[in-house]
Amino acid sequence: MNESWWSWDHAAAVLPMLLEGFFKYTLVATVLGTLIAVVLGLIVAMTRRVAPGFISTPVTWVVEFIRMTPLVVQLVFANLVLSPYIDSTLAIGIWVLGIHYTTYMAEVYRAGIDSVPKGQWEAATALSLPLLRTWRAVVIPQAIRSTLPALGNYAISMFKETPFLVVIYIPEMVRVAQTYGGDTFRYTESITLAGLIFLVASYPTSVLIRRLEKRLA
Amino acid sequence: MPENTAPDGATSIGAPHIEFRDVVKRFGDNTVLNDLNFTVAKGERVTLIGPSGSGKTTILRLVMTLEELTGGYIHVGGAPLQYEDQGGKRVRVSDKTRRRTTTQIGMVFQHFNLFPNMTVLENITEAPIHVMGLSKAEAISKAEGLLEKVGMSDKRDFNPSQLSGGQQQRVAIARALAMDPEILLLDEVTSALDPELVGEVLAVLKDIAAETDISMLIVTHEMQFARDVSDRVMMFDQGSIVEEGSPEKIFSDPGHQRTRDFLHAVL
Ligand SMILES: Nc1ncnc2c1ncn2[C@@H]1O[C@H](COP(=O)(O)OP(=O)(O)OP(=O)(O)O)[C@@H](O)[C@H]1O
Ligand SMILES: [Mg+2]
Secondary structure, eight states: OOOSSOOHHHHHHHHHHHHHHIIIIIIHHHHHHHHHHHHHHHHHHHHHHHSOHHHHHHHHHHHHHHHHSOHHHHHHHHHHHHTTTOSOHHHHHHHHHHHHHHHHHHHHHHHHHHTSOHHHHHHHHHTTOOHHHIIIIIIHHHHHHHHHHHHHHHHHHHHHHGGGGGGGTOOOHHHHHHHHHHHHSOOHHHHHHHHHHHHHHHHHHHHHHHHHHHHHO | OOOSOOTTSOOSOSSOSEEEEEEEEEETTEEEEEEEEEEEOTTOEEEEEOSTTSSHHHHHHHHTTSSOOSEEEEEETTEESSEEEETTEEEEOOHHHHHHHHTTEEEEOTTOOOOTTSOHHHHHHHHIIIIIOOOHHHHHHHHHHHHHHTTOGGGTTSOGGGSOHHHHHHHHHHHHHTTOOSEEEEESTTTTSOHHHHHHHHHHHHHHHHHOOOEEEEEOSOHHHHHHHOSEEEEEETTEEEEEEOHHHHHHSOSSHHHHHHHHHHO
């Protein structure tokens, strides 16, 4: 075996496994988790705005509770409770990620909704637009505009937190890297490559977000 | 009661178009309107004048249901708007019923309040399509007619942000007219405009006043405009009517010192 600090043989051997972990788990979890957060976040934000107190207050408690506890604990707990009923740990992981970030996205939407001037609601009332149409055609399009950059940033940060899925034994990329390291006693290549893959994926995304931010400013 | 008849000869016989009955409006413990009573006849144009804080905007916003009545009743076309009297009990009118009445009422705001996420044309077609149930084609052809009327045909696909204040306000007028309102509420629609843009907006409004029999409640500091379009002027102070009368009477020969002081200050 090559005893230098870097071995191209190991790199070549581990890369396909890492990519498999990346595409099958890391990326899937990020994309679906983001989707859940984007949709549920909007629903939570709207509920907190329009629903009567006996609904919106408990929703606020749940949101605060989720924000105040670590993602890792939520993953382990949800897995413990749900695994007898749900076969796929990946599905549990995705929902936990999605719901965790829902609480952050809801805050972003709330700020976006609050940033829509009162005059817009009043113009809608003056035109007798029904409430649902006011949300759909007037408020949400204007609120979303200011939330796009934050949405992108949360997607990246969720992406970077997918290694936590290891605590429920999902073979995402970093776990693959560690396993490979454990089996071969070569950690350098696998961990370095895993880091590089994260970088290659998130850097262009963040550049894109920054551009979007400038365009919307 | 109105002394004047509407331009097309409609008289105030029958139910008043707008009726304020013992209207009370409080914000916290600030009583803005206290037992206010007045009526507007069908087709009548009434201008409200009075010092800042006298409650003019509040009156218009109550009619548009942008503010909730604290006490009393407002009737529009004979129908209760926000509350109704059911055998001495004051009962809130449902949102759905309110909306049926408010579809007859249009409002133009000081700051236009166009929807920035829509084009000029979409701003105007939004309510006809989604409230009146017009087809898209019908709504567009209607909007085009209105844009023509307000002199904005060449801007139909622009975004509001690309327009001057005067142009935005003319679009906002077209948007309100697209709902075929029977009542139009105008709250200082030129006071956010650069002085050189005021004329184009007032010209459009004068045309509409001349060509339609829409009832109007107008708040303005443009006294010449008020003279030109109103049938009646009501002078307010601290939420009560100080005096009312024809524009000629109020502007040339006011009966109250408070009116004289006010007119002296604004003219
Ligand atoms: N949303 C509100 N909350 C609290 N107080 C309000 C609110 N809207 C109006 N008021 C108060 O009601 C009173 C009447 O205000 P209003 O805007 O109707 O006056 P106005 O005659 O239109 O004055 P202006 O000529 O300055 O526009 C004022 O004392 C104002 O501070
Ligand atoms: Mg006012």
